[in-house]
Amino acid sequence: MEKIIDQILPYFPFEIKDVIISIFKNYPNCEEIRVRVNKPLSLFVQGREVATNFIVDKEIIEKIFYLLTNYSYYSVEQELQNGYLTIPGGHRVGICGKAVVEKEKVKTLVDINSLNIRIARQQRGIGDKVLPYLIRENSFLSTIILSPPNCGKTTLLRDLVRILSSSDRFSFKVGVVDERSEIAGCFRGIPQLDIGKRVDVIDSCPKKEGMIMLIRSMSPHILATDELGKKEDIEALEYAVTAGVNVLTTVHGKDLFDLKNKPYFCEILNLNLFKRLIILSNKGGMGTVEDIIDLETGRSIWEGKYHVV
Structure with missing residues (x-):
């Protein structure tokens, strides 16, 4: 403090x-x-x-x-x-x-x-319990973190980036497009928050341009960005699919039904890029993990409740 x-x-x-x-x-x-x-x-x-x-x-x-x-x-x-x-x-x-x-x-x-x-606060370790649901055969599964505002989406995303880019088990290279300087909290280009070792950040850049730039220049295994959902984001996601790059992102919403009814998200989901959906709420306190859904089957794979904040 x-x-x-x-x-x-x-x-x-x-x-x-x-x-x-x-x-x-x-x-x-x-x-x-x-x-x-x-x-x-x-x-x-x-x-x-x-x-x-x-x-x-x-x-x-x-x-x-x-x-x-x-x-x-x-x-x-x-x-x-x-x-x-x-x-x-x-x-x-x-x-x-x-x-x-x-x-x-x-x-x-x-x-x-x-x-x-x-106030920017780092919450280290909050991604540990959800990470096993996002890994298959040592590969990261593209994931959407969904919740209403102020439920810990960016906090969880940041810690997952830190874990994924620091783990000796996975050796993932992570590219971060930090359009609003909320994930890495860059000041004069230098991340102020701990986002891991093997991570490259493009700060204050529109998501579409930033995602394509990172894929072309930094060969990431995973792209991370906040608040996906604009029409132009679809082009960048298509590029990621073609390049074999997985994506970790956040979206405002309350459940899978709400997500599917958002503009452009049926098209985004039809790319078959995203495999996991983490749903957060404030029902049991800020950052309650309500569910984790396998987007390939539409079924819940989450066990129990957990607060990430």
Whole structure:
């Protein structure tokens, strides 16, 4: 916890530092810190909002933003097009303000009015119990991790990448397309989170382009990426099938029926690339493994309940 505080505290001005220290002291499992102009500073713990008595004014927002950008707005202008910045430790800061639009695309954000600091936490070992269901004859079976938001999809994916790319038993090379800098948490190109030994990361790159680039240049055994589901992703998956590369990914949804009814997913499933579906929920606590389904037979192969977070 002290390490997280040391990583985050430098981005808050002195007027608010004591409040941030108090938050981590009283809520060590804090997931998000919300900073909104003229609103109480608030935090989220296990999906529940906790408001403080500290009212954030415009000056505080501006000071935090200046610290985040190291007083160089133009140095982060390209990142602002995505609506967030990544800071040391892999923590991600979501940013809202007035969008400057050119040619129907967001060029940057100005007049910042809201910040969301998402705390990056590593959960090592949570993939150990599900991994045996994803291996056949020492080969990884392409897998989708499915759940509603905030159920531990990316946390589980990250640990599976770490295990698969570090295991001496398998010797898998893993390529990660980290479109939103959430899997590896790269800061200036360097992963801030432990994702294993034999892993190559393309950061802040659209999935389709990143997947094809990795297949062509790094010869991975496995591709890992977050939140699959756009029409253009199908082309990259077809390329992966042709190249004999397996895929580990996440998708928003609640069950197999929901997955099949998502746009383009019937087409994706018909590629016969994916063999396993892990379904997570919050029913028994964040990161409950509800089921693991063999997509070749449609049958459940999971035994019991398990929390990954």
